[in-house]
Amino acid sequence: MKLQKNTLCALYSVLEFAVHPGRQVSAAEVAAKYRISPHHLAKVLRALGRARLVQAARGVGGGYRFAGNPKRVTLMDVIQLFEDVGSPGRGPARGTRRTEDSVPAAHEVDEALGMVVNEIDEIARATFRSITLDTMLKLIRRRRRA
Amino acid sequence: MKTRKRQPAARVRGARPRDLEQVIAIDAEITGLRKPGYWAQILRRYGSGRRQRFFLVAHSGRRVEGYVVGDVRDWEFGFPPCGWVFGIGVRPEGRQGGVGTRLLQAICDRFRRLGVSKLRTLLARDNPLVLSFFRSQGMMAAPFIPLEKDLE
Numbered sequence: 001m002k003l004q005k006n007t008l009c010a011l012y013s014v015l016e017f018a019v020h021p022g023r024q025v026s027a028a029e030v031a032a033k034y035r036i037s038p039h040h041l042a043k044v045l046r047a048l049g050r051a052r053l054v055q056a057a058r059g060v061g062g063g064y065r066f067a068g069n070p071k072r073v074t075l076m077d078v079i080q081l082f083e084d085v086g087s088p089g090r091g092p093a094r095g096t097r098r099t100e101d102s103v104p105a106a107h108e109v110d111e112a113l114g115m116v117v118n119e120i121d122e123i124a125r126a127t128f129r130s131i132t133l134d135t136m137l138k139l140i141r142r143r144r145r146a
Numbered sequence: 147m148k149t150r151k152r153q154p155a156a157r158v159r160g161a162r163p164r165d166l167e168q169v170i171a172i173d174a175e176i177t178g179l180r181k182p183g184y185w186a187q188i189l190r191r192y193g194s195g196r197r198q199r200f201f202l203v204a205h206s207g208r209r210v211e212g213y214v215v216g217d218v219r220d221w222e223f224g225f226p227p228c229g230w231v232f233g234i235g236v237r238p239e240g241r242q243g244g245v246g247t248r249l250l251q252a253i254c255d256r257f258r259r260l261g262v263s264k265l266r267t268l269l270a271r272d273n274p275l276v277l278s279f280f281r282s283q284g285m286m287a288a289p290f291i292p293l294e295k296d297l298e
Contacts, residue, residue, distance in 0.1 A: 071242070074278070122271060127287070130277035142284060 001124040007082040009036050009044040014078055015140075017054055017066035018133045024063035044082075051081050068133075075136065076128040085125060156204035156211045156245050158252035160194035165203050168210035172235050188215055188233075200256050204236075204245045212236035214249040218260050223290060228264035229257030234276070246279055268292060 003011075012034045017025055027045055031038040045064060048054045055067040068077075079085060104112075131139075161169065166185055174180040192201035198218040204211045215233035222230075231253060236245045254265055266288055269277050 071282075074274070126271035126274070126277065129274045130281050132278055132282065135278070135282045138282070138284065 001083070001085070001121050001128075003079065004082060005040070006044055006047075007079050009034070009041055010048055010078050010082055011075065012036070013041070013045060013048060013064070014053055014066065014068075014073070014133060015136060017064055018068075018070045018073075019137060021066055021070070024057050024065050026063040029063075047081055048078075051077075053078065070134040070137070071132055073133050074129055075131045075133075076125065079128055156206050156240075156248060158202050158204050158248055161189060161192075161201040161203045161213065162194070163189065164208075165205070165210050165213075169203065169213045169235075172210065172212065172237055173233075175238060176235050192217065198260060200253050202249060202252055202256075204249050204252075211240050212245045212249055214253050216253050216257075218257060218262050226264075227260075227262055228266050229254065229260075229262045231265065231267045234279075247283065250283055 013030050016030050016033070027041055028038060030036070031041045045054060045056070049056055049064075053066070053068050053073065054064045056062070056064055076085070166182075166189055170180055170182050170185050173185070188201055192199040192215055194201075200217065201213070201215045203213045213233070213235055214231060216229055216231035218227055218229050220227045231250070234246060234249060236249075257265065265285070267280060267285070269280065271277075
């Protein structure tokens with residue numbers, strides 16, 4: 001599972017907001033820190049707002065603040081807003097014409113490869129589902145201390 | 147966010163026969179399956195006094211809040227001795243109160259006393275609750291891949 005740019009922006013943002021749960025952080029601050037285009041980030045923040053993960057505050061000193069529970073919100077909760085993480089996909093169908101028994105048909109090769117790729121994706125999905133924002137922040141702190 | 151009522155901290159000790167019924171009930175509440183025979187066997191094999199095996203409970207008075215089971219395995223799968231946790235459960239109403247953390251710390255302390263410096267466990271991919279718990283304790287992917295096949 002390769003994460004798209006939008007997804008990474010969203011993960012940077014929620015982690016940034018979750019570090020300071022009560023504090024408002026401006027989009028410009030996040031954009032500058034992660035070198036993201038403010039325009040691009042604004043779109044991502046709107047999606048996070050619709051999902052009630054962040055809350056926008058208007059006016060002077062306005063910005064965004066985290067609106068979820070960092071011990072409950074997982075990386076997958078954020079990722080699935082931007083990626084298609086539905087049921088496992090299958091390889092492209094190439095017909096089911098049988099060839100000699102010892103030689104695999106194209107669709108058989110596709111299906112076998114699809115199974116292996118799905119196995120990897122399943123592990124990736126389970127990993128993203130198991131890591132909360134709070135755990136991510138702990139991981140970052142631990143890596144800093146190491 | 148709801149504020150959890152502060153409970154007195156549960157204490158951890160080795161499991162005793164009188165804890166078994168509550169352990170069975172906690173496990174049944176989590177898994178939907180009562181396994182009295184299994185837990186009696188766990189108590190026999192992992193109960194107090196076993197050098198490398200641990201069956202611990204967190205309790206407040208006579209009430210069992212949770213349990214953990216694990217052992218030190220030497221050179222299993224080709225790895226140097228390490229501590230394995232293969233069962234942990236906390237009363238659903240007592241979750242997020244630090245009981246699981248205390249149980250895990252207690253079994254890790256016992257592993258450390260045996261000279262072990264690595265903790266391992268194995269979980270179903272579709273068990274995000276327990277996976278998240280172990281992740282929150284700093285556990286990362288281990289250097290092995292579990293495999294299985296249907297026996298025809």
